[in-house]
Amino acid sequence: MTVTATATTVIGGADTHADTIHVAAVDEIGRELGDREFPTTPDGYRAALAFLSTFGTLRMVGIEGTSSYGAGLARAAHAAGVEVREVTRPDRAQRRMRGKSDPLDAYQAARAVLSGRADAAAKNEHIEAIRALHTARRSAVKARTAAMNQVHHMLITAPAALREKYRPLKDKPLVEALAACRPAHHRDPTIRAVSSALKVLAQRHQFLTRQANELEQHIKKLATIANPHLLSLRGVGPATAAQLLITAGANPDRLRNEASFAALCGAAPVPASSGKTTRHRLSRGGDRAANHALHTIAVVRMSCDPRTRAYVTTQRGNGRSTAEILRRLKRALAREIFHSLTRNQAAPHLADLRPTRQAKNITLTAAADAMNTYITKIVRTEQGTYPDHDLAHRYRTWLNTA
Template sequence: MTNIVEACEIYAGVDTHADTHHAAVIDQNGKHLADAQFPTTPAGYAALTAFILIYGNLVRVGIEGTGSYGAGLARHLTALGHQIIEVIRPNRQLRRMNGKSDPVDAYAAAKTALTETKQPTPKSGDGNVEQIRYLFTTRRSAIKARTAAQVQLKSLLVTAPTLLRERFRDVTDAALITGLADFDIRPYPEHQGIVIALRALARRHRYLTAEIHALDQELEPLTEYTNPALRAASGVGPVTAAQLLITAGDNSDRLRSEAAFAALCGASPIPASSGKTNRHRLNRGGDRHANSALHRIALVRMSNEPRTKAYVAKKRAEGKSSKEIIRCLKRAIAREVFTLLTKDVDVPRVDDLRPFRQALGITLQQVAAHFNVWITKISRIERGLTRDDDLAQAYREWLETSAPSS
């Protein structure tokens, strides 16, 4: 039988798999105490926890794959109040030197828990962001499948019989999908198989489009409810907000600083100086999906936001290239997004502006003429589709001064 060690500080590591987890325990000196394998069931999680606690006071647990196979165990241990850290899989060179087995990986994870105090904190995966992640992942796969269906459809149409190819030669993509999805095969009995195949691809495309639209309708209110300040930020829509929320996780307090968040998103500048050249380049690491979200926000702001347009003009005058300007913009946006993700930011109320204006009998044309802006901008501000705090505040003050005194 295993001798029970006197209570001391211990560290644990877990190598996770789909059906089993292998746990290992070491003391504060790195001495191997014990290891064992457990099933990935609630009873298995409880048995694994009890096995670790036999050997002393648990300080930290290092778990591989807290976002996949280890998610359930991580939630179980977190609920019990234990500190969890994410263990990054060792590089291939170390694996070749030390060998690989479940006990070896588990002890390596325990050693990481002992020596590495700045490992990333796992996402909790127990709130609205986890629901957003499921919807967003499904949406992404639907978009990929729809794109694949459209590419395959056009490829097959290139070698289709002349009558079919000529009929759909100069139509738009939308007309092509609609026309083939509702295509009547009876006039083409000699090409029945080809027509059926093309029609099936078009119908698949149409079905996936409807699925994507339905998922977007679920994402929009959920992202707005989860973080209204992020959704209200300029250039941030439901899709970009969903990606940024997923990157941060439900427990956004795990993000140590805005610089760490920028590095996580691959938006931190990387020195690229040499000799007389003094410059920075884009960071090609980090979460590329989050980086893509920041890139889309930057492009939207470059097109529509006066403040960003002025900033771009200033940087161009300084001799910055477009890539360098976008890199600077993404870094600034990452700083803003970090604040919106980690702090409670009040969103100015705008839903009462339209009823207030209508009660005073003032038209949109009058408001737009007074502020010298387009009517659509005032309408979008009233509906919360565009955020311009300065204009909204000035609009409110103007309405208040226009109201008859009681």
């Protein structure tokens, strides 16, 4: 159905699929102006926007799935200077009452923008690039773990000669030895076959390790561009920073305050009191990948951050369990990361450390001894590859007074 447009301002809506998009237009008071289906091609996106513009001035488009099927249309709309809003799928109760079809969903998307229910900006393409790399790295790490598990299981049932030869080796030395072995030298066909399988698995493990490392470096570059301060936080590495940026980028409406972000990450305290017992437990809701990222950061800090270790000691003295301590740490981390994500803070400056040390003719060994740490940690902090910013602060103070 098509109605002659009388309004000068048009709001568009789009229901997206793998091969087609269905767009619809409404005026400023929600009247239906027209709808049509287009292919998911560059020409199709341009034609869809041109169709919406025939009813008046296209001010805004609500798109369902701007990080999936609607990504192409969202890019085309941005290029044409049209604002894009992310539209969530209608709830089931509404669909039961009004039914479901592509035109209905497209009009619903347009009215969601008009009413203000869809006020979240479209997904950030920069974050979507991080998502792609993070997904590829995660699958490489998962496959690498599977390969290592297969190696261990195969060695359990391997012929005694192979099992005893590789029994003393663990992880990296084991992989290197198996990757360099020569199965053809064995006369026994069973040993030769098992050795060949182990060699292939070890080489696969090495290949996937290289892939994961290369992807991590790409992720680190993009994450540094997106939020340099986030990577400067203690315990936050490229993988955890990527996941937190992805979670924040996919849920901009959940960054209203730190409590909302904590709930999004499953780090908000949930009451679990009964009788005379008053306590809280970990939330089982929220984005579990973001929750895992917070968990990883908390565990790292518990192992190497002096302040966190002192806090853990105090809490254990108060009778709190490890799970309760982790819950508190993750809630505090959610607060710290929320501020990093929303305040656009700059990363601490590191470029002055190495020139200052060299200008004073201080060797890396002397610097490491003075800081009571390893030379490699000094080098990584100076170069900014894997910096320790607490160390950097103490190091700078020492250099300026040395």
